[in-house]
Structures are given as C-alpha cells and as structure tokens.
Amino acid sequence: MNPSEQNTHAARKAPLNVLIVEDEMLIAFDLELQVEAAGHNVVGFAQNLDSCKKAVWKSIPDVALMDLRLKGGESGADVARWLKDGLNVRCIFVSGNLDDAQRARLRELDPVAFVGKPVLPVQLTKALAQFGAMDAK
Numbered sequence: 001m002n003p004s005e006q007n008t009h010a011a012r013k014a015p016l017n018v019l020i021v022e023d024e025m026l027i028a029f030d031l032e033l034q035v036e037a038a039g040h041n042v043v044g045f046a047q048n049l050d051s052c053k054k055a056v057w058k059s060i061p062d063v064a065l066m067d068l069r070l071k072g073g074e075s076g077a078d079v080a081r082w083l084k085d086g087l088n089v090r091c092i093f094v095s096g097n098l099d100d101a102q103r104a105r106l107r108e109l110d111p112v113a114f115v116g117k118p119v120l121p122v123q124l125t126k127a128l129a130q131f132g133a134m135d136a137k
Contacts (some may be wrong), residue, residue: 020062023071047071066091
C-alpha cells in the first residue's frame with residue numbers, strides 16, 4: 001500500500017493514525033492521552049527530522065501533530081515539509097508561538113489546523129475531526 005492509499009483509510013471513519021512530533025516528552029504524553037481520548041491512535045513519537053523518519057518507517061500516519069521548535073534547534077516547518085512532500089502527510093501545528101506572521105509562513109504547507117499551547121482537549125478533538133472531514137471529501 002503506498003502512502004497516499006494508506007492516508008485514505010481515514011475516509012472510512014476509522015480512527016486516525018497520528019504521529020506526535022514534540023521534543024518535550026511531558027507535552028507529547030499529554031497529547032497522546034488527548035488523541036486516544038478522542039478515539040484515535042498514536043503510531044509514533046518524534047523529536048526532530050531524524051526521529052520522524054524512523055517513526056514513519058514503522059507506520060505512516062494519517063496526520064501529524066507538529067510542534068514548531070524541535071530538539072536541536074530544528075524547525076517543525078522543515079519536518080512538516082518533508083512529511084508533506086515525501087509522504088503526503090499533513091500537519092496540525094501545535095505551538096505557543098502562532099501569531100499571524102507565523103501562520104502565513106506555514107500556509108504553504110497546507111496545514112489542517114493551528115492549535116495553541118497549552119492544548120485544550122476540545123481544540124485538539126476539533127482539529128482531528130476537521131482533518132477527518134477534509135480527508136473524507
């Protein structure tokens with residue numbers, strides 16, 4: 001199954017497979033709990049581009065939760081670009097720094113949504129549902 005075929009399974013109303021790209025593990029674990037409480041699956045964790053590549057080798061996600069500032073000074077935007085260009089995986093950007101200028105720079109990556117930190121469960125659930133609705137079209 002190629003990556004684009006695997007991504008279409010969300011249209012069948014199945015739980016989404018979500019990759020969490022976050023370098024702060026407590027935040028990553030909180031996001032995991034929220035994703036699972038919303039009825040979806042976490043298929044991996046990554047802290048930077050290198051660990052993202054390893055995580056998707058095991059399981060290609062439907063969508064990624066992407067922090068903007070990653071371990072080692074890497075940019076979440078660069079990781080998101082790699083996911084989108086290489087695997088057709090879109091992102092929900094999660095950051096405490098989502099001003100209008102930042103959002104404008106990220107638009108070229110076709111984000112599903114922007115969610116500010118701290119992440120409230122209702123915000124994340126809404127963003128994941130938004131992806132499911134987009135993907136079903």
